[in-house]
Amino acid sequence: MTSQTTSAHLPTIDLSRFYAGAAERASFIKDLRAILHDHGFFYLTGHGVPQTLIEEVLAYSKRFFALPEEDKLSIEMVKSPHFRGYNRAGYERTRGEQDWREQLDINTEGEAQPIKSDTPPWKRLYGPNQWPEALPELKPVLLTYQAEVTRVGIDVLKAIAVALDQPENVFAPIYEPQPTQLLKIIRYPGRDSTDSDQGVGAHKDGGFVTVLLQDTAAGLRVRTEEGAWIDAPPVPGTFVINTGELLELATNGFVRADVHDVVTPPRGTERYSVAFFLGARYDATIPVIDLPEELKRAERGVTVDPLNPIFREVGLNHLKSRLRSHPDVARRHHADLLPPEAQSAIA
Template structure:
């Protein structure tokens, strides 16, 4: 994977303007509408997350990854049917290729569901998180952060709805009372450790919106509609927000879900980030919303990737991504859902 990016910057969006006066809100919504159609990535300011919480989450993430490997492996994801826990670098795949990042995945806290012959397969995604006994304060901090980025994600989603000529709660019926809240703390080792420059391979995100916190090392690159790659380096005080496949589905392609990658950092360095993926309820089906006529003509249709089909059934879509991204967990706990190619390890994968 050799991806060379131009030194173009993503736009800056101040979400506090959405809560300003009527005229300011109208100007903000118009600017956001253009950004959503041009490409679905932007820097977000005015979000109101306490700097102390952000610093604390980054610090405890580094503390977690510095734990001895045997401590991290006590909560290895392969022990978790709902795909929660720790992954070593190279254990997640995108299009069948190893992603060189280690990470801890958590989602909405819940009890495991008893699975019977008639239980929808997506209910296997519901269950408890795994937390390290060696770092008990991690749970409190990450759940507090998860709540804050959920608030941000829903706020952005409301602004997107208004920008599309809809009531601000237009998407609430498919995320209330409980959206999917996938959170990853991530460490990318340098190229002296990684076997390729693929931190994460080229993919689109599968949810509504992603809220990404970057530390200090760059690596995120975004592909525009005309195929140009641009850098998205860390900007202090901001999150990188991008729209996912659910919004592309809901708007028949008016809103873009952009392809993006992360390249491994230079030798002798490491990159940290915290990614949050706000998704719809697992039992929801994504409708096509009726856009105003002045927007409808700009619909591009939903992109088609034969290697990674998109389903309107949210649970099916999310389960598909997890099965493909984490083949070891899939074979251990969900072999009955896999094709012969997936069971043999010859099928490709796709990042969420």
């Protein structure tokens, strides 16, 4: 992991300006348009999520990770074919390398779909979440928070649409009536428990926008197109917003899904965060938006990574990501989707 950093800082955007008078809204849109083309990462204020809820989410996240290991493993992700549940540090991977963080993944509450030979594979993603019996209060807190950051994510997406000179609901046909709502509560142990500096490896997010809540410890970095890294430390009262691959696809690269990572905290410390990924419906296909000529001239095309291709089919894109990130779940529940060499590794 490179340590080259730059003294640049992420910009800050006040979402309340989007709902202010015409002049303030126009100024906000101009600022947002420049940020979207530059790197798509920014701090967000004026989001309207109550501070009491934010504090409650962080407090219950810490209570969950403080549970005895057997309580957390009772809802281990490998027990869920829908990629929901708890992962120990090192059990998720980025580009094949272990991420040194423990986490709990939940998504939109639902029921498993009947799977037949002709069923699209991405329908395996639908299903129930796993919740810890030892901490029943966690479920209502996280579902309340999930609903709030879904609102924030959709508001940001509407602002992005306007910044692209589109109707604010231009993306609605591919996320209504139910977007995907992946939420992770995350704990990064310090270096006293690992020699790795990869809290999470360099990657792009796959959805529309990510709404990230950081606690007090730093570690998030954003890579510029020139290859330098910008530190994105916690700023009280803000979320970090970043644009994902779906927007890169929809805008032919005018909006870029930027690479970012998290560095393992120092010895004797730990880092907590809550990441929310707003995505389109699994059955949607991402169109290319016809941008105005001024913006079209600034399109950069979609990133081509032979090790991690981006698909316009949302369900396929998300399933690909889950299979790569969680090989233990893939081997146990989805061996038929894996190449022969991976199938032979099933324990």
